[in-house]
Amino acid sequence: MGEAAAEAVAFKKNFDVLHALIYFAPEAQERLSAVGLEGGSMAYFASRSAAMGPVGPAVVTATFHNFNPETVARSVPRAWELATPEAILAARFAAVDDAYRRLLGEETLASAAVAEAAELAREATEGATPEGRPLYAGHAHLAWPEQPHLVLWHALTLLREYRGDAHVAALTVHGLSGLAALVTHTATGDGTAAAAVRRTRGWSDEQWDAEVAALTDDGILAADGTLTERGQDLRERVEAATNAASRGPWQHLGAEKTARLAELCRPLGRTAIKAGAIPSLKPRG
Known part of the structure; x- marks a missing residue:
């Protein structure tokens, strides 16, 4: 495994859940509903x-790249009629605070380990640049929170969106639409259920099946729905391009500090x- 690929695996394994939990936390729905948003997809978008x-x-x-445009249009721009972006962002940080306190506990949040992790994660973001990364750039201009656990969450959010923007660029360069990206990803056999992806991203069975047929005709998918050799090569090139374009923060932080951040997180x-x-993840060991 190359250095960039190893860094990508490390992020997914050690850091990603600490950001992504906000998309599953009941506190998020509660806080966002309180400022006027309707539930479900609207809160996420x-x-x-x-x-x-x-x-x-x-x-x-x-x-966001892989959501059905019709699904997005049901939430945006109506969301901005119900609450301002500023109110939504404040509610999101409040929800993170609530969720972290419930999931990790007050004693952990007040620990030296969390303070150190926050400092290192923030330092890593200093190696990120906004060019060509709209979601990262949007979040990067926000004021940093004061509490260490919120600094940690915000830093990990920046790192995740930085990588996400790179991934969208890699998919685009390699000719994969949002739906094609989803179909080929589930075909990698990593355990992602196609039915769940269709539901959460808003694609109909007919749209999904049509994309499967097109990718099969293009030689990306085999008749059984798995990736062909050409399809496997395509996905590998997408991941390699994503990894290569996401290294800036980790190069800036350095190997020793990156390892320490992983150890803390x-x-x-x-x-x-x-x-x-995250309901779909089961505890290990």
């Missing part, structure tokens, strides 16, 4: 895109998972 301002559905679709993520942060 509005809270993640609010850092870019009151953008239209086309911008959200483009930057790993038990936090495990604690969050054991507490039910």
Whole structure:
């Protein structure tokens, strides 16, 4: 495994859950509903895109990449009629605070380990640049919170969106639309269920089946729905391009500090998972 690929695996394994738990936390729905948003998809689309301002559905679709545009249009721009981006962002940070306190506990949040992790994660973001990364750039201009656990979450959010923007660019360069990206990803056999992806991203069975047929005709998918050799090569090139374009923060932080950040975040993520942060993930060991 190359250095960039190893860094990508490390992020997914050690850091990602500490950001992604906000998309599953009941506190997020509660806080966002309190400022006027309707539940479900609207809370997700509005809270993640609010850092870019009151953008239209086309911008959200483009930057999120793999959602059905019709699904996005049901939430945006109506979300901005119900609450301002500023109110939504404040509610999102409040929800993170609530969720972290429930999942990790007050004693952990006040620990030296969390303070150190926050400092290192923030330092890593200093190696990120906004060019060509709209979601990262939107979140990067927000004021840093004061509490260490919120600094940690915000830093990990920046790192995740930085990588996400790179991934969208890699998919685009390699000719994969949002739907094609989803179909080929589930075909890698990593355990992602196609039915769940269709549901959460808003694609119909007919749309999904049509994309499967097109990718089969193109020689990307085999008749049984798995990736062909050409399809496997395509996905590998996408991941390699994503990894290569996402190294800036980790190069800036350096190998020793990156390893230390992983060491600090790993038990936090495990604690969050054991507490039910992400329903689809089961505790290990």
